[in-house]
Amino acid sequence: MGYTLTILGCGVMGQAILSAIYRAPKAADAATAALYPSHIIACNHDDASVQQVVDLVAGMGASPNGITVDVTHSHNGEAVSQAEVVLLATKPYLAEMVLGGVRKEIEGKLLMSIVAGWTIDQLQGYTKTVSRIMTNTPAKYGYGCAVVSHSAETAPAQRLLVKELIDQVGKCIELPERNMDAATSLVGSGPAFVLLMLESMAEAGIKMGIPFKESLECASKVMEGTVKMVELSGQHPTVLKHQVCTPGGTTIAGLCTMEDRGVKSGIIAGLQEAADVAAKLGQKK
Ligand SMILES: NC(=O)C1=CN([C@@H]2O[C@H](COP(=O)(O)OP(=O)(O)OC[C@H]3O[C@@H](n4cnc5c(N)ncnc54)[C@H](OP(=O)(O)O)[C@@H]3O)[C@@H](O)[C@H]2O)C=CC1
Numbered sequence: 001m002g003y004t005l006t007i008l009g010c011g012v013m014g015q016a017i018l019s020a021i022y023r024a025p026k027a028a029d030a031a032t033a034a035l036y037p038s039h040i041i042a043c044n045h046d047d048a049s050v051q052q053v054v055d056l057v058a059g060m061g062a063s064p065n066g067i068t069v070d071v072t073h074s075h076n077g078e079a080v081s082q083a084e085v086v087l088l089a090t091k092p093y094l095a096e097m098v099l100g101g102v103r104k105e106i107e108g109k110l111l112m113s114i115v116a117g118w119t120i121d122q123l124q125g126y127t128k129t130v131s132r133i134m135t136n137t138p139a140k141y142g143y144g145c146a147v148v149s150h151s152a153e154t155a156p157a158q159r160l161l162v163k164e165l166i167d168q169v170g171k172c173i174e175l176p177e178r179n180m181d182a183a184t185s186l187v188g189s190g191p192a193f194v195l196l197m198l199e200s201m202a203e204a205g206i207k208m209g210i211p212f213k214e215s216l217e218c219a220s221k222v223m224e225g226t227v228k229m230v231e232l233s234g235q236h237p238t239v240l241k242h243q244v245c246t247p248g249g250t251t252i253a254g255l256c257t258m259e260d261r262g263v264k265s266g267i268i269a270g271l272q273e274a275a276d277v278a279a280k281l282g283q284k285k
């Protein structure tokens with residue numbers, strides 16, 4: 001019963017995805033339950049990074065879908081030979097070495113990869129059935145976003161399995177692979193860009209005399225509330241932005257100063273730069 005999912009490289013993102021899958025609510029029916037692994041093998045680099053995953057799993061209690069987890073290092077080949085599905089989550093510069101080390105064992109298996117810059121074509125040098133995924137750190141808490149593209153050889157049942165597993169990070173959106181570098185910037189790097197804005201707003205509060213704790217609370221709630229308002233109203237951000245602007249008031253004054261400083265074009269250029277770097281990552285060996 002069930003199958004084994006092996007995670008090659010279980011650091012920040014491997015642990016985020018492991019947590020999301022492990023903690024998924026109990027499947028509603030047998031067909032959905034079959035999409036979940038019964039066993040996850042997390043492969044890391046050394047004792048210290050193994051212990052991190054052991055502690056993470058211990059802290060989560062029992063999995064609602066009865067998933068068991070083993071954590072190991074230096075046994076990638078053995079772990080992949082036991083797996084039906086493999087998640088590659090090492091740093092990009094290690095991917096070639098790690099995949100090369102399991103070349104024989106991975107052939108014919110479903111490979112999910114979150115490695116930035118590594119294309120489906122490159123990954124197909126190891127197995128033909130490939131799902132390329134870009135997700136982000138909020139996945140660990142079930143508030144992540146993921147963009148997924150599949151190789152042509154990936155069967156509908158395999159795509160369904162990937163969708164069910166990756167949906168657990170929060171939201172899973174399928175897009176053509178040509179959008180993957182943009183997704184790496186917008187989705188993958190996105191939390192860091194948002195955190196820069198959050199940090200800036202909180203520090204502005206401090207500068208104006210609000211204590212750090214309260215300033216961060218206010219800035220966080222403003223971000224959360226604004227995003228909810230966009231979702232619930234269905235209105236364009238520009239319309240909602242103008243609703244905040246009283247003629248001759250505070251908001252338009254602040255927005256004009258930000259425009260003077262190039263905040264919007266700076267954000268767009270920053271995201272473009274991140275996507276350009278993503279496009280080159282897979283070529284750096
Ligand atoms: N961080 C992010 O926000 C995002 C990252 N990504 C992508 O996810 C991938 C992983 O990034 P991230 O989780 O941040 O990186 P981490 O360094 O946190 O995780 C990589 C893990 O791989 C382990 N590892 C190293 N060598 C081996 C090996 N030979 N065999 C098995 N495991 C090994 C590392 O162990 P040890 O620590 O002991 O070296 C580490 O636990 C990257 O390719 C990145 O592009 C995608 C979306 C978002």
Ligand SMILES: O=C(O)[C@@H]1CCC=N1
Nearest residue numbers: 116184185187188189
């Ligand atoms: O910074 C990086 O390269 C990775 C990919 C997306 C998020 N972090």
